[in-house]
Amino acid sequence: AELLADPSLFFLDEPTSGLDPGLEKKMMYTLRRLADSGRTVVLVTHATANIMQCDHVAFLAAGCLVYFGPPAEALTFFNVNGGDFADIYTKIEGRGDPHNPIVQRDLQAEYQAWQAAHPGGQIAPSLAELWELKYRASSSYQSYVAGRLGQGPPVATAQRAIAPQRQHRVSPLRQFGILARRFFDLTLHDRRNLLILLLQAPIIALLLLLVARSDALTGAQAIDLIQRGEAKKVLFMLATVSVWFGIINAAREITKELPIFQRERLVNLRIGPYLISKIVVLSALIVVQTLVLLGIVALNVHLPVDTGVLLPPLVEIFVTLLLTAMTGMALGLVISAAADSSDRAISIVPLALIPQILFAGLIFTIEGLATPLSWLTISRWSMDALGMSVDLNRLCNLSNTDSSGSIPPGCSPGFLDVDPAFTHSPAALLGRWAALLLYSLICVALTAWLLRRRERQI
Known part of the structure; x- marks a missing residue:
């Protein structure tokens, strides 16, 4: 149905869910070809075996955007040395108390910044909150989020007339x-x-x-x-x-x-x-x-x-x-x-x-x-x-x-x-x-x- 409408944007929710590894790879490469043909493909997935086929990935945890950027840079950002994207999940889930090895190794500055913003806080922040603080202070955030938002066209207000969209019909x-x-x-x-x-x-x-x-x-x-x-x-x-x-x-x-x-x-x-x-x-x-x-x-x-x-x-x-x-x-x-x-x-x-x-x-x-x-x-x-x-x-x-x-x-x-x-x-x-x-x-x-x-x- 989507191909018959010939859209410029695909938004897919778990398209590889339930597929065996071979079909998952075939699906991801098919989506890669669609992107190469000029279409925008956005998908939600928990499968990371073929995530390198994406131009950009966004990691979300506890409602926080903890990373957005190229897949290869995500491994560096989260300090994952083995090259396995599944290891990122273990780093962004849980509480960020000061005794947590992840906080001690990767998020000490962010934990201190959180404490300064929440004096007397009784509950430790989540790891997702600390990773979000780290991401917002990173060059990746400036390059892939803030910089692009600044260069984009102004958002139309409610009073601004919305131009009618031409419905694209396939021959x-x-x-x-x-x-x-x-x-x-x-x-x-x-x-x-x-x-x-x-x-x-x-x-x-x-x-x-x-x-x-x-x-x-x-x-x-x-x-x-x-x-x-x-x-x-x-x-x-x-x-x-x-x-x-x-x-x-x-x-x-x-x-x-x-x-x-x-x-x-x-x-x-x-x-x-x-x-x-x-x-x-x-x-x-x-x-x-x-x-x-x-x-x-x-x-x-x-x-x-x-x-x-x-x-x-x-x-x-x-x-x-x-x-x-x-x-x-x-x-x-x-x-x-x-x-x-x-x-x-x-x-x-x-x-x-x-x-x-x-x-x-x-x-x-x-x-x-x-x-x-x-x-x-x-x-x-x-x-x-x-x-x-x-x-x-x-x-x-x-x-x-x-x-x-x-x-x-x-x-x-x-x-x-x-x-x-x-x-x-x-x-x-x-x-x-x-x-x-x-x-x-x-x-x-x-x-x-x-x-x-x-x-x-x-």
Whole structure:
């Protein structure tokens, strides 16, 4: 959130608390780089292992400023010879009675000055009070405190008009870069979840190879193929699995970081760059999944070589599956934006997947009221496009070796043997691709609207 606002001042309270030594060092060096880039970083810490990364340190004890200046000079000021800043803590805590070895060695003059200012004092001063007296009389105080206060601009009075401050806004492009890099790093470092997502494609592809015939999409004998039914099963699985990839990849990505999103909205986070960063990173994952799925399936299931509408069939199938998965991803983002928790989002996923199976046109005949409902499913448009690329209608014209001369299942005599859904034409294929893109845009717009509604909860 702080980096998205791109402030000139950071004030951090115990940023290294609870970190192991390695992460503490990494944090301090990160803050050092922020300071080197022109920002001011102020932090409260009790960890001193990497304190030398600071330009100045301030030691406070019992409400007293006992030192402010460069870290190296602090060791000299407190007469610490071992170079361990932790030894300073032992010197500034406790009472400063005259028998205290620290007073006798380092603070005799300050103790006498305190006695002169408090004649008849019954209670010994604290060591912090004596160190403060010593610091105020030192050259470090004159150089790093008094001198700087004297050179600073006059403090504005209550009567003086306060100039309005210009709110610094980070460009959408910079926000996108920060968010995309962060989301990519989080995805990459969540190795267990990433491995599960990446293994889905090869596992499902290998299972499909066990049941799919190698000539399901080609073949020469219609009766051997059981006609279009065998081919439609393979295409149905490819379409449904692609929808699954997209939805499951995105279903948790917003809801799991909803508190972070709400906080970052307070520092001018734009919804557009936030959504685009999700889409870009998830799309890269989808490209890998689609390539693996189609590549493994193509090893055994032969693809036709001359049935493409605009491009080679393999390329058209890849484009269709990629658009299908990305549309599923957009639907998954809607689910994630609408759900209040990751568990609830996952429980909604089956409700989004079941209609993709019912209305794809393979298991049940789509007619009556089911026809307009099928237009709302991703699998319907994906199946149509895949059927065009492999020219499913062509299978009804294959030679029939059945001795009875019966019509192969899935085809009918005359003009009824051609399914209009698989019309082999550029306009029809581009129309299905356009439908998938439009579906994606509607889902993205709905996601943005749901995220904007979340502002009421901030």
